[in-house]
Amino acid sequence: MSAIWFGGLQVRRLERGQTPVADLHCTACGLHVRVTGRLHVADFLRAQPMNEHRATCPARAASTERTAA
Numbered sequence: 001m002s003a004i005w006f007g008g009l010q011v012r013r014l015e016r017g018q019t020p021v022a023d024l025h026c027t028a029c030g031l032h033v034r035v036t037g038r039l040h041v042a043d044f045l046r047a048q049p050m051n052e053h054r055a056t057c058p059a060r061a062a063s064t065e066r067t068a069a
Contacts, residue, residue: 006027007025007026007028008025009023009045010022010023010025011023011041019036020041021035021041022035022044022045024049024053026059028057028059029059031053031057
């Protein structure tokens with residue numbers, strides 16, 4: 001069974017003894033990135049993944065070209 005995906009960044013499984021998981025999902029282009037592990041998630045969040053993806057999102061680039069014309 002699959003769940004509904006909302007765009008953005010979701011971090012879960014932060015309880016003691018569990019492996020943290022971070023998911024980045026862009027609804028505009030369909031990009032999905034999953035990072036697991038406490039250190040990997042911390043590094044991923046420090047890198048500001050949403051801001052980084054906004055600058056390179058192919059769907060956003062195509063929509064700005066259409067509105068500029």
